[in-house]
Amino acid sequence: xxxxxxxxxxxxxxxxxxxxxxxxxxxxxxxxxxxxxxxxxxxxxxxxxxxxxxxxxxxxxxxxxxxxxxxxxxxxxxxxxxxxxxxxxxxxxxxxxxxxxxxxxxxxxxxxxxxxxxxxxxxxxxxxxxxxxxxxxxxxxxxxxxxxxxxxxxxxxxxxxxxxxxxxxxxxxxxxxxxxxxxxxxxxxxxxxxxxxxxxxxxxxxxxxxxxxxxxxxxxxxxxxxxxxxxxxxxxxxxxxxxxxxxxxxxxxxxxxxxxxxxxxxxxxxxxxxxxxxxxxxxxxxxxxxxxxxxxxxxxxxxxxxxxxxxxxxxxxxxxxxxxxxxxxxxxxxxxxxxxxxxxxxxxxxxxxxxxx
Amino acid sequence: xxxxxxxxxxxxxxxxxxxxxxxxxxxxxxxxxxxxxxxxxxxxxxxxxxxxxxxxxxxxxxxxxxxxxxxxxxxxxxxxxxxxxxxxxxxxxxxxxxxxxxxxxxxxxxxxxxxxxxxxxxxxxxxxxxxxxxxxxxxxxxxxxxxxxxxxxxxxxxxxxxxxxxxxxxxxxxxxxxxxxxxxxxxxxxxxxxxxxxxxxxxxxxxxxxxxxxxxxxxxxxxxxxxxxxxxxxxxxxxxxxxxxxxxxxxxxxxxxxxxxxxxxxxxxxxxxxxxxxxxxxxxxxxxxxxxxxxxxxxxxxxxxxxxxxxxxxxxxxxxxxxxxxxxxxxxxxxxxxxxxxxxxxxxxxxxxxxxxxxxxxxxxxxxxxx
Numbered sequence: 001x002x003x004x005x006x007x008x009x010x011x012x013x014x015x016x017x018x019x020x021x022x023x024x025x026x027x028x029x030x031x032x033x034x035x036x037x038x039x040x041x042x043x044x045x046x047x048x049x050x051x052x053x054x055x056x057x058x059x060x061x062x063x064x065x066x067x068x069x070x071x072x073x074x075x076x077x078x079x080x081x082x083x084x085x086x087x088x089x090x091x092x093x094x095x096x097x098x099x100x101x102x103x104x105x106x107x108x109x110x111x112x113x114x115x116x117x118x119x120x121x122x123x124x125x126x127x128x129x130x131x132x133x134x135x136x137x138x139x140x141x142x143x144x145x146x147x148x149x150x151x152x153x154x155x156x157x158x159x160x161x162x163x164x165x166x167x168x169x170x171x172x173x174x175x176x177x178x179x180x181x182x183x184x185x186x187x188x189x190x191x192x193x194x195x196x197x198x199x200x201x202x203x204x205x206x207x208x209x210x211x212x213x214x215x216x217x218x219x220x221x222x223x224x225x226x227x228x229x230x231x232x233x234x235x236x237x238x239x240x241x242x243x244x245x246x247x248x249x250x251x252x253x254x255x256x257x258x259x260x261x262x263x264x265x266x267x268x269x270x271x272x273x274x275x276x277x278x279x280x281x282x283x284x285x286x287x288x289x290x291x292x293x294x295x296x297x298x299x300x301x302x303x304x305x306x307x308x309x310x311x312x313x314x315x316x317x318x319x320x321x322x323x324x325x326x327x328x329x330x331x332x333x334x335x336x337x338x339x340x341x342x343x344x345x346x347x348x349x350x351x352x353x354x355x356x357x
Numbered sequence: 358x359x360x361x362x363x364x365x366x367x368x369x370x371x372x373x374x375x376x377x378x379x380x381x382x383x384x385x386x387x388x389x390x391x392x393x394x395x396x397x398x399x400x401x402x403x404x405x406x407x408x409x410x411x412x413x414x415x416x417x418x419x420x421x422x423x424x425x426x427x428x429x430x431x432x433x434x435x436x437x438x439x440x441x442x443x444x445x446x447x448x449x450x451x452x453x454x455x456x457x458x459x460x461x462x463x464x465x466x467x468x469x470x471x472x473x474x475x476x477x478x479x480x481x482x483x484x485x486x487x488x489x490x491x492x493x494x495x496x497x498x499x500x501x502x503x504x505x506x507x508x509x510x511x512x513x514x515x516x517x518x519x520x521x522x523x524x525x526x527x528x529x530x531x532x533x534x535x536x537x538x539x540x541x542x543x544x545x546x547x548x549x550x551x552x553x554x555x556x557x558x559x560x561x562x563x564x565x566x567x568x569x570x571x572x573x574x575x576x577x578x579x580x581x582x583x584x585x586x587x588x589x590x591x592x593x594x595x596x597x598x599x600x601x602x603x604x605x606x607x608x609x610x611x612x613x614x615x616x617x618x619x620x621x622x623x624x625x626x627x628x629x630x631x632x633x634x635x636x637x638x639x640x641x642x643x644x645x646x647x648x649x650x651x652x653x654x655x656x657x658x659x660x661x662x663x664x665x666x667x668x669x670x671x672x673x674x675x676x677x678x679x680x681x682x683x684x685x686x687x688x689x690x691x692x693x694x695x696x697x698x699x700x701x702x703x704x705x706x707x708x709x710x711x712x713x714x715x716x717x718x719x720x721x722x723x724x725x726x727x728x
Contacts, residue, residue: 253719272644345633
């Protein structure tokens with residue numbers, strides 16, 4: 001089994017990291033909280049660099065799912081306040097398994113149109129099918145749609161007489177967006193009510209449809225976890241108390257070692273899930289399980305590393321000017337979209353116990 | 358690769374008794390079968406797949422060897438009766454031994470004819486291995502050794518011991534230790550087995566060394582270079598230990614699945630979230646093992662391998678605790694489960710405790726200062 005990054009992917013990671021270091025340090029996320037248009041200049045750069053083209057699976061897989069994950073992890077590490085995850089990772093992620101009917105929509109997303117994925121029916125912890133399709137119209141409600149306030153297109157799932165379909169709806173007539181207060185205003189979410197004619201529909205297998213969004217969300221959260229841990233380590237080396245760096249105390253050391261285990265556990269699961277999804281022989285249920293475990297682990301790692309980082313930084317991290325609340329907001333919000341960690345673990349455990357996987 | 362796995366698989370099938378899986382809970386204690394398996398694996402070249410034929414291998418690459426080991430573990434191949442020999446002492450002898458030492462010692466070790474003990478821990482030196490006090494004083498062509506070793510697994514059944522002793526009391530503690538190959542039949546050696554808390558075929562012993570003479574030619578590696586011999590020998594086993602953990606975790610997960618099938622009460626679904634989390638741990642071990650291997654094969658550093666021991670041992674304990682929860686009061690009269698729960702407790706201690714593993718991660722991988 002080939003798990004991990006090859007030299008081309010490592011080079012991509014380094015170049016993405018370099019771009020983000022200058023174009024989008026974490027302070028841009030702080031600005032995006034108070035300036036709702038702040039994301040647009042970063043987004044233009046990202047579109048110009050061709051990162052949104054990762055929405056379209058390339059025929060020779062040289063620019064494939066693994067490359068998408070590499071870019072999303074780096075964007076998570078710098079909490080870039082752009083809709084790359086929500087549009088290219090989540091919305092286009094569902095469309096990857098929807099066949100040729102959605103090619104035009106994928107091309108539009110690849111060109112920089114912003115799409116959002118609406119898959120949380122009210123009252124559900126796990127992603128599901130929030131809409132119905134009847135008489136040529138998509139109808140229903142979805143909550144906590146990541147990136148919706150910035151979106152041109154909505155990708156959703158609808159129950160139809162012929163089974164579940166992916167449906168694409170254009171934001172406009174028949175689409176009511178209810179902006180919501182959110183934990184991470186740099187990545188705004190909203191609820192939506194839809195009663196509209198879809199641009200396109202295509203039948204999908206639900207396990208396959210959710211697999212790429214789950215693993216994409218995992219990559220973003222792995223990035224958050226890694227960056228939060230790196231901040232903790234740097235601070236623990238420099239901050240002195242009792243005449244030595246606080247990182248010399250086992251109370252700090254062991255907390256950060258446990259963060260490292262959580263981080264690499266999540267990263268390994270994310271890479272392994274990508275490898276499984278790239279293997280055509282993987283059954284959809286096994287692909288979903290792998291992606292769900294990656295998302296669950298990454299949510300735990302991101303929240304765990306960010307919370308530990310707040311603790312390690314002490315009073316400093318309680319302030320607006322310190323970056324750590326931005327990381328924790330991003331971690332909390334990301335961890336509870338597309339299924340929180342406990343709900344995902346529970347679902348995979350139940351499938352395993354029932355012999356379904 | 359597939360041909361090789363198929364060849365190994367059919368070799369194992371031919372070796373195992375027909376009712377091996379039905380009666381695994383008995384066969385796992387069958388030392389005779391396990392001895393026969395080791396000898397047959399040595400002769401067929403499956404014992405240490407990366408080593409040359411004369412040392413029980415086939416000169417395979419790391420990736421192929423890992424697949425063979427995974428297959429062996431997944432099929433519950435009989436465990437080595439004396440892991441310390443092929444797993445720890447043998448790599449040390451191969452790396453540091455003189456041609457005479459290799460010639461005399463390696464084949465009987467690998468065939469399982471002579472067992473080995475690891476003379477490392479002492480009453481006052483556990484995690485602080487480098488603080489050991491056993492003294493070896495050069496006297497002409499011999500070292501004269503005095504001291505006490507403890508928790509020395511299977512010493513009472515072993516012929517040889519890799520004995521770590523202080524040869525330079527004036528040097529910094531890591532630099533004054535040597536590794537001596539001790540013949541446990543030497544005069545002055547007293548071995549006292551220690552009764553274990555659980556059923557076990559890995560009995561601890563106390564080994565008392567009262568003015569024992571060890572010939573100078575039994576020095577393994579350089580004089581005062583024992584720290585490197587120890588670290589390098591243990592490292593060989595550490596890289597593979599996740600495979601054993603992983604397979605035992607799979608066995609535990611399957612056992613949880615069987616228990617939950619019989620549930621009919623309000624707590625039936627209670628185990629699912631923890632079960633999912635443990636499935637993630639198991640998959641993360643495998644993914645990390647492969648990631649580390651791919652990095653090593655590409656000549657890149659593989660820091661992620663630093664989580665394998667800690668995560669594998671902790672997961673192993675959690676899975677058997679969940680299994681007990683899933684079994685409810687039926688866990689009480691289950692002798693196999695009692696053994697698994699007790700046996701798993703050792704995993705976070707041997708080969709470096711979890712606390713030491715966290716220090717290693719913090720200091721060597723994250724770069725935090727030593728305390």
